[in-house]
Amino acid sequence: MSISLQAPAPALVIFDCDGVLVDSEPLSLACLTAGLNRIGVAIDVETVRARFAGTSMTSIMGHVERDYGVTAPEGFVAAVKAETLAIFDAELQAMAGIADAVAALSLPTCVASSSDPVRLRHSLGLTGLLPLFEGRIYSAVEVARGKPFPDLFLHAAARMGFSPDACLVIEDSVPGVTAARAAGMRVLGFAGGGHWGHDRDGADLLAAGAARVYRDHRDLSALLAALPAETLAATSAQA
Template sequence: MNGRTGAGPELVIFDCDGVLIDSEPISLARLTENLRRIGVPIDLATVARRFTGTSMTSIMAHIATDYGVPTPEGFVDAVRADTLRAFDGELQAIAGAGAVLGTMRERRCVASSSDPLRLRHALSLTGLLEHFGGHVFSATQVARGKPFPDLFLYAAAQMDVAPERCVVIEDSVPGVTAACAAGMPVLGFCGGGHWGHDRTGTDLLAAGAVRVFDAFTDLPHLLATWDAASR
């Protein structure tokens, strides 16, 4: 592992949806409509509460168990294609993300539940891909997605950084749970559109986040004062 020492984190691992890009309102709406199309009696509020930050593999396993609706052939690919079409017309970066990433000195990567095609499409569309130097990791590269720690441990290993020298930026309980299980401290971000007016992040703190913030432009200060913030 890299032997760098210092006050701040050596690696910042960003979730993508709801942290870098304001995609969750779009994604959750498309998922809800497609689930209802195959006969799942579910509404947007339930989808948001249960599946934000969760991989499609885990989502469809829950749907089969809880609703008795097996995944139709081609359904996941159809949802992904539908979501990408919606992204083309609606997707935006989280306010301030591009400017902050452009001035960050810390090493950084992305670790997301989304599949690689969607990840790169979304980050390219919003102009953020260039800030990660190809270091974009997907849950499809590991055995288990969030809330398991596999993806974050994989990302840290690929970047050759010890887990305790990482800081994760997450917006969902499964993501915070996964980071904590990986031995990585977490900052909870609650500035995405899916948070609505309640941006207290109480559930993220309860899941183990060190603290929460709702303006991306606050991130440089939080990282610069990380030792104090993490105690």
């Protein structure tokens, strides 16, 4: 009996926000690093990027307490969030080409992000992207565990009415790719953000399980069209 190895074409595209829709990571990582330095955590921005990009503040503060022995004072997280939003007001930009790329998609879309709802709406509103996703924005605060666990992506898929194998995730972080793969979803890695100077080819994202990595959102439609055939070829080679 013959068995088809071709994966179905994606039916839902789930976008991460920070580092995918908006070029926020260089700004937010700098704010977080400065804040951690103020409370006695000896850490630089590159270490903050490598360890914490793509994860929630709850997860970050847990790591800081366990790994650095520093408990943040009351109000620390709120202060860092406020400082970050203030910098966003002055400097935040949408990723080049993302508005046109999303508008051109014929598939349903949504956002699933580690950011809290206030920051999410603020970022998308500032950059003019909010109307593209209004009513379809999901935050890690809505689930028990954030990335790299699959909870957020499974939650977004369920709310949108799609099975995990029908979803394609666009992610810029290793925890995000790991979470999507754990949810049984395919992933395209995006390495076009300002924080990806260390690995422009996205080797870390590929190693975590991304099917492809790209750097220009103008390529998204073509990548989506090619994904089922690429998945078939990869599966056939392993059979």
